[in-house]
Structure formats: structure tokens, C-alpha cells
Amino acid sequence: MKDIVVMGAGKIGGAIASMLAASGDYRVTIADRNEAQLATITPHRALSTAKVDIADGAALATLLAGRYAVLSAAPFHLTRQVAEIAARAGVHYLDLTEDVATTRKVEAMAAGAATALIPQCGLAPGFISIVAHDLTRHFDTLDSVRMRVGALPQYPSNALNYNLTWSTDGLINEYIEPCEAIVEGRLVTMPAMEEREEFSLDGVTYEAFNTSGGLGTLAKTLEGRVRTMNYRTIRYPGHQAIMKALLNDLNLRNRREVLKDLFENALPATMQDVVVIFVTVCGWKDGRYLQETYARKVYAGTVAGEEMSAIQITTASGICAILDLLASGKLRRQGFVRQEEVALADFLANRFGRHYDPQPVRLAKAG
Numbered sequence: 001m002k003d004i005v006v007m008g009a010g011k012i013g014g015a016i017a018s019m020l021a022a023s024g025d026y027r028v029t030i031a032d033r034n035e036a037q038l039a040t041i042t043p044h045r046a047l048s049t050a051k052v053d054i055a056d057g058a059a060l061a062t063l064l065a066g067r068y069a070v071l072s073a074a075p076f077h078l079t080r081q082v083a084e085i086a087a088r089a090g091v092h093y094l095d096l097t098e099d100v101a102t103t104r105k106v107e108a109m110a111a112g113a114a115t116a117l118i119p120q121c122g123l124a125p126g127f128i129s130i131v132a133h134d135l136t137r138h139f140d141t142l143d144s145v146r147m148r149v150g151a152l153p154q155y156p157s158n159a160l161n162y163n164l165t166w167s168t169d170g171l172i173n174e175y176i177e178p179c180e181a182i183v184e185g186r187l188v189t190m191p192a193m194e195e196r197e198e199f200s201l202d203g204v205t206y207e208a209f210n211t212s213g214g215l216g217t218l219a220k221t222l223e224g225r226v227r228t229m230n231y232r233t234i235r236y237p238g239h240q241a242i243m244k245a246l247l248n249d250l251n252l253r254n255r256r257e258v259l260k261d262l263f264e265n266a267l268p269a270t271m272q273d274v275v276v277i278f279v280t281v282c283g284w285k286d287g288r289y290l291q292e293t294y295a296r297k298v299y300a301g302t303v304a305g306e307e308m309s310a311i312q313i314t315t316a317s318g319i320c321a322i323l324d325l326l327a328s329g330k331l332r333r334q335g336f337v338r339q340e341e342v343a344l345a346d347f348l349a350n351r352f353g354r355h356y357d358p359q360p361v362r363l364a365k366a367g
Helices: 011-023 057-064 076-089 100-110 127-136 168-176 218-222 239-249 256-266 310-327 344-349
Strands: 002-007 026-032 047-051 069-072 092-095 116-118 141-153 179-183 186-190 197-201 204-210 228-235 273-285 288-299 301-303 306-308 361-366
Touching: 002 011, 011 026, 011 047, 011 301, 011 306, 011 310, 057 076, 069 076, 069 310, 076 092, 076 100, 076 116, 076 168, 092 310, 100 116, 116 310, 127 141, 127 218, 127 273, 127 288, 127 344, 141 204, 141 310, 168 239, 168 256, 179 218, 197 273, 204 239, 218 228, 239 256, 273 310, 288 310, 301 310, 306 310, 310 344
Parallel strands: 002 026, 002 069, 026 047, 069 092, 092 116, 141 228
Antiparallel strands: 141 273, 179 186, 179 228, 197 204, 204 228, 273 288, 288 361, 301 306
């Protein structure tokens, strides 16, 4: 049994802890500064709790001493502290951050590290990069990579067509921070909330638009090898127009705490959600211009004996699968590890990765 620390006892952290404890191969300590949050964690013989403030470096170092790995499910602005102390303590580090600046800092501190530092292990960034990179390997020459992901309510009932399904801070960060993309072979930065498009899947119409962080490190990996590559968040039609009015016309992009308060007191959370994953790659194979598509919907369900939302299932199973692959020797155990280094077949064969479905829909056709 390997000793694991999960930082953050929110919905995602709790799901991670439950999955790992139920596996029988990990002893898990879930840590948070909020005792009330820790009290919501479902008891398990392989699971314990600890009241620790990430800002207290000494307490965090004591908690991590002698552990195999730490998995950060804390807000993006706190993960750098966890990574720094994990690297000093010789503990493997995994996180879920979508924040580009934080990932760059983790990459910098991984130079010379004796253990693995693996950021962006969730859904997007995370699994979406694993899928996209796998599809690119089916082509001789690449043309375009389009990555689309959305965590949506199954039963929207407000003008935004949206319910809170995950971190409010993370959601706001995606809507405000600059986005990376590859345009005509070059890595560029673009504004969030722009370049709206519409598409249909299973008879349902969606919109998608630029948001920050979803490309992860794949943009740097594929720069110069693909003409166009971008990541966009999926929503039901109408969401983007209202959000742009809130962010720009009411200037709430510069008043994040006000926006957070509005979201958390006006948009109800829901466990009845669906995660939509849609990746399309175009390029040339044996002289033909071809397209391959990965499309998948994941719904809320029961995992490890607990009812979980779709975003809990996909995010938690993503980081748990990466931990499993690390522990089994299928990933490098030293330095900075990118998501695109993970083989899709290994991920989907994993006991946690199977929650994404081992037989996704793939369509190959002439363009």
C-alpha cells in the first residue's frame, strides 16, 4: 500500500480520496484547512483526514514527509506551494490545474527534481490532451487539431443554460485568462470567450468558444507540426453572449469576487450533469486527406459506492489513473511529465481510466 496525500477536501478532492481508498492499494490522507469540509468526507478504513493549511509550509512539509505522492485538488493559486514542498520532500506531485502560469512554474521547478511532477491530470487539460495526441499519431502529416470539452447540466433551467458543476475559481479563470492556440504553425495567445462556433452531437446543438488552459502542454509539443490547433469549452447556445456582457459590459472580469458571489448564490449546483468530449484531427495519411474524431459523453453515476457527478468522475478518475500508471512504472518517475506522454491505450485499460469508456466512438473518413 502506498501512502498518498490529497490536498483539498472539496467535491473533486473527496472523489479522488474515495476512489483511491476503495481500490485497496493506497492509504489516503485528505487534507484541508476547513474542518467542516473534512467532516463531509465519507469514512473508509484506508482514509484519514488532516487539518492543514497549505500556506503553512512547515505543517505541509511534515504532512508530506515519507509519502509516495501528493495529489493537489486545491485552487489553482495554491498549487505552486504544494509542488515546491513536494519537490523538496522527494514526493511525486500531481495536480489538476488549468492555469498556464502555474504549470510553467511547475515545469521550471521540475528541472533536477528526483521525483515526478505531473500537472494538469484532470479532464481538460488532462485526458483531452492524451486523446488528441493519440489521434495525431495516426497521420503522416497534420493539418488541424480541434479539442472541445464541456461539463453541462442535463436539465438547464436558466438563461445561462448552466449550473455549477466544479470549482467556481477555476471556471472564472478559464473565462478571463488568455488562451493559447496554434495558428498557421505558430503558438499564439488569444482572448478568452471569442471565436464562437456551433456544432451538433447526438442531435443536440452546442456552442463552443475559446477558454484558457485546455491545451495544456500539447501546444508546445505540437508547435511547428500542425497548422491549426485550438481548445474551446462547450456550452448550450446563449451562454457565451450573456457571459460576455457580464465580463465586459459590467466589467466583472476585474471584479472576480463579485462574479464568484453571483455565481455561487444565483447558479445552483447540480449532480445531474454530463461531460461532452469532442476531438477532431485532420491530416494526410498515405497521400489522402483524412479526419479522425473521438466523441464521448460521460454521465453522473455511482463510483466507489458513492453518487458522483460526471465532472467528479472524469476529473478524479483522470488523476487516479495517472497515479496508477506512475506507480506501475508506465510513466517516468523523475522530472516534468506531460499528459501527452501517457498512452491512451494504457489510460483506458486502467481501472480508473475505464470510467471514460474503453471503446470510444472513432470515425475515420475522407475529408
